[in-house]
Each structure stands twice: as C-alpha cells, then as structure tokens.
Amino acid sequence: MTSKERLLAVLNDQHPDRIPWAPLIDGYYTSSLAEQGIHEMNVVETLRYIGADVFERHVPVVREKTDASVKYSVRREGDKEIQTFETPVGSVYQVYQQGGNTSFRIKHFIENKDDVKTYKYVVQSRYYEPDYQPFIKEQDYIGDDGLATASGPLTPIQVLLQDIMGIEGFTYAVADYPDEMHDLMEAMHKSNLECYKVMAESPAEIIIVYEDTSTTVMSPRWFDMYCTDYLNQYADVLHKAGKIYISHMCGKLKGMRYQVANLTVDGVDSICPPTTGDTWAHEALEMWPGKVIIGGIEPPALKRMSVDQTKEYVLDILENIAPGDRFILSTGDATSYGTPIENLIAITELIKQYGNYPIKF
Template identity: 25%
Template sequence: MNKKERIEAVIRHKKIDKIPWTMYASYPPWGETERRFRNEGLTLIYQHFPICKVTMPEVKVTEESHYLLGSDSGRNVIIRKFSTPRGEVSAKHELFINSLPTPGDLIQKFGSEIDQEMLSWVTGFPFQSESDYEILEFIYENMQFSPNFEEFIKTEELIGSDGFIMANLGQSPFQTLLYQLMGIERCYLEYDSNPKKFRRLYQVLYENLRRKYRLAAESPAHLFWSAENLTSMLTPPDLFQEFYIPFYNEMAEILHKKGKVYAVHMDGNLQNLVHMIKETKIDIIEAFTPPPMGDLSVADAMKIWKDKIIWINFPGTLLATADAKEIKEYTIGMLKSVAPGDNFMIGCTESFPMERWEMAFGAISNTLKEYGNYPIQY
C-alpha cells in the first residue's frame, strides 16, 4: 500500500499493512531529513485546504499593518476591519518578527520557506460590546459560500500518493465564539450575562456552517475536518451537551449521507467528556493527545471509542524533552496498547523545537519500522 491508500483504508475501517505516521504539512522543515522521513513512511497532511470559498458582498474588508521592532525582536501588528451597514468590527492579529521589510520586498505568506508555519496571535477580538452582536449577525447571515472543488482536484493530483488532504470546515459555532470572535473570558461572561443574544448569535453561526457543510458535502473530498481546540478545561459537560453534540451530530449526518468521513480536532483534556464523545456521530477523534500532556490514555480511549478512529497527536512535551530511548519506549508502549492496530494512526499536529527534529522523529520512524507493521506483534 502507498501512503495515501493506507490512510484511506484506516478512515474506512479497512485493513492496512502498517500503522500510518503523519504530520501536518506546514510543520516539517523541508530538506534532506524531511525527505528521508517521507521515504520511510511519513505522510504529510494538508489540513488547511479551504473546500469552500467565501465572499461577503455586503461587507467591506480592509487591513492595516504596522511593525514594532526592538533590538532583537518585534511584532507585525495587523488590524483587520469589517465594515457593514450595521457598523464595524475589527480583529487585531500579531506575528513575531526579527527584521523589518524594505521598500522593495514582496509580501510573503510566511516569513521563511524552510521553517514552520507561523500563525498569528489574536490580541484583539471582533466582539467588544453588546452592539457588536447585530454586526456579527449581519456578517455571518450574509456570508456566501461557493465551491473550491476544481482547486481541490488539482491539489490532490499534484500531491498524488505522497500525502493526504483534509477539507477544512473551520470551527464549530461555540468554538468560533470562544476563540475567534470573543475570546475565552468574554465568551463566558456573555454566555452568563447576555444569554438571549449569545444564543441568537450562536444560532446564526450554526446556520452559517450548516450551509457550508451542505455545499462541502457535494465536493470530491473524502475527509472533512473541524478545526476545534476541544478541552474539558474550557468545556464542561453541560455546555458540551447543549452546544457541541447537536452540531457535531447534524454535520456528521450531512456528510455521511454523501459517503464522507468526519474528523474533529480534539487535542485537550478529554477525561470528563470521554463518554459523551462516544455518543456522537463523529468518525475520527483527530489530534487526540494522551499523557503526559492529556489526561486520557490511549488504551482507555481505544476501549471506550472502539467504533471510532483515533488519530493521535504525539505528545509535544516528549518531542521537546525526551531522549531517543524514551521516545522509542513510549512509542512501543503505545503500539502495544492499540494492538493489533485497527482504527489507529500516529500524527504530529503541533509545532516542535527545530533542534529536536532529526533526533525525536528519527526515533519514532525507527520504532515504527521495527514494530509498526500490521498486525502489531509484541
């Protein structure tokens, strides 16, 4: 089996020849080591592919950018404004920099073509006052989606069997409020003090995503990804029951009717939600992070979520601090706990120290070469 066939088999609950090993395509530094790991089985996952294009005819979007640079570090501050007939909201983003642009420089998406992807920090959220409810409702009610299917086909043809594309559908309504529009503190304050308007905006976001999922389900993509950052530390069971489960289940049904597979990024502490997650119609728990970072073991997750696919995120603390022997022992222990290896993949879904790249992932690669064949023998 090639790398793409291996992942396709896992997400369809079929047999494989070896345990897939993956990493988001935006993380590994390209070069000799990256090529070696890919030749040894590492599969790059293109997780940001926008399966739907967005237009907002009634909204004017502008950006202002300025630079703050000290002696050895600085920030690129970007203010993105959204002007509507109901008023204006803006978001403030910041990127770390160590050099200023010159008059002749072209604008690049990333600061380096060899380093890891850099995502901005949101330091100012669009929602700032109660009057912003109406503005945000207008934006999301008037947002229009169109297919990006031809570009998906072209991208898939270019990648061939060497990688896999997840069609990115963004975050669920509550996660959008939590991480994109309000921020954690303001989100829970509004939930408590302004419940009627909060739930109305939630419903507007829900309907917006319902339209998006219905269009996306018509696409040629197989695997669809909800880019959550789910953790029970910020999502108690009562909120998960009210705001998450109905959304996940309806979106899963939309996708399943078209033969699609639904993956949700759940990288936080999940012990308090584990049995509720079991009852959802989600197909893949993606980025599941076991101890020492998470609070739920791989063995327990496999036992409880036996009908779901578990696509783990190899714990970043180990990638950052453990030696090769410790990483090998951890990987072997994990493989033993999932034997024979059905419905399981190993991934890396977060950035890591560049100086650990060759040693840490070399240990994983060597261990999988020795112990990662299916069925797992120990």
C-alpha cells in the first residue's frame, strides 16, 4: 500500500498492510532542525525524511472575511503585538508578547460585558469564501505519500477558553452575564455552520477540529452543555458530504469518556498518555469502539528518550493495541521543539519491522 492508501484504509474502517505512522509535525518542530545540524525542510519534506506517512495539518480550504463595517489592524510595540477589531459598537483588542521561541497572550479580546457585545458584532460580520486551490496544490505535492487535512472551526466555548477570554474570564462571564454569553456562543455557532458548509464542498477528505479537549480546562458538564450538540451538528454537515470528521483532543480525557462516546465524530486525534495526558492508545480504543484513534506517544517523553528507550516505548504501545484496528500511531499533539530526529526515524524502522497488520506478539 502507499501511505495515502494506508491512511485512508484506517480512516474508512478497513485493514491496512501495516499500522500507519504519522507524527504531528508542524513549523514549531521544523524550526528546530538547524540546531540538530539538519538542512531546512518544510513539514512534508520532514515527514518524508523520517520515512513517515504524511498526514499534514491545517491546509487551508476557506477564506474568512468580515464585512466593511469591521476594521482589523495589527501593530507592534517592542516585543508586543497588538491586534484590534474596530466596529460601529466599540473596539476590542488582544496583546501577544514574544518570549524565547514562542509568543504568549497577555491580554484577551473580551474582558467585560461591553466587549462581549463588540465581539459578537465581529462574529456576525464574518462570512466565508471557498479557497480550494491551495489545498489541491498541496495534496498533489504530497501525492501517494499521504494526505492533506483541513481544519474546521472550534466549538464556541473552546475558542473563548483558548483564545478570546481565557478560562478565568469565561468562567466569571457565564456566571455574571449568562444571557449575553449564550447569545455570543449561538452567534459563533451559526458562523461555524456557515464555514462547515463551505468546507463540505471542498476537496478535503479529512476535516479536523482542534478542540484540545481536556478535563484540565472544562468539566464534563460544560462539555455536555457547550460542545456535544455543536460538534454533532458540524459532523452532520460534513457526513452528508461524505467527509471524515476528526476531533483533536490532546488533553486529559478519561473524565470525558462518556461525553466523547456520545459524539458522532469519526475519530479522536492526538490521544496523549501520562503525564501530559492521561489516556493510553489501547484505553482509548476500548473506551470508544467504532472511532479511529490517532496518537499514543507523549511528545515530551519522545524528546527526552534515547533511541533505545524510544523503541521500547513504542513496542509497548504496539503490543497493547494489537491487532491494531482503527489506529494511527502519532504523537499526542505536536512533536516537541528539539526532539531528536533519530527518535522519529527509529519509530519508522520499528513500524516497518513490527507494525504489519494484524499486529502479533
């Protein structure tokens, strides 16, 4: 089988020739290659270099725009970046600060009730246009080496928790002004549905929503209230168009086992074991029969381990998930900056030796 055929086999509940090995590689990791004395490579080149099955993330299929009544601007002040939306009902802004090899948010868009009204206006001004050609070009570039995947919009609560308000801000807001927060989330959901309708007509076969679900950021009750119905509606739009819909859930999930079971998504991506996560791949396969499980390797552990330790770690995963139905071996979220590329190549060699389907020990 080609890598593309192998990945599609698993995603369509068929049996591959061997377990796919498709680590989540992004620009954060590739930017560290020079430190290892390796020439600069893009994501697809890096995956080819290590001999993995290409499963590229975040390939665009949609252009998000706002109408002329909203003006968006970005300016820099020293090591800070300020992003601002100006609308007829007010302005909101957020601030990022650069630090080391990354940046982090030090102010959110929404900090009070007036900001909720303004940001709702921004959401309602949005519309979506097809942008399919970049995706077609990227899939042609990948060819039989794997698949390009597109990214669908998150549930409103996840956007608010991760980006727009933060956990503390959202928690106080839903208690202090629940009606305004409900209206905002409904507006965000309506906007998401319009985006998913455009994605449903796209050439992307696989759509991934990066929910980053974890009991460290929300309770099972909140998931029931704010995620389940929305995600299932998005899945319905995509399934009607023959798409595969996967939810990226890279956190601690055992406390959400019943909530995830109630989702109609086709798979769960970036399953992460302890200590970053709390769920081993074989446990996820047992908890969610019928769903494809992607992940299994804790990224920080992969960075720390020697080649021999990496092989022992992955052999244990393969033994526990045998015979290997519905499973794609990957990192449980993005491969850490500076992970020795020898560890990634060692996993490729191990999969070729021990990963034939069905796995037998």
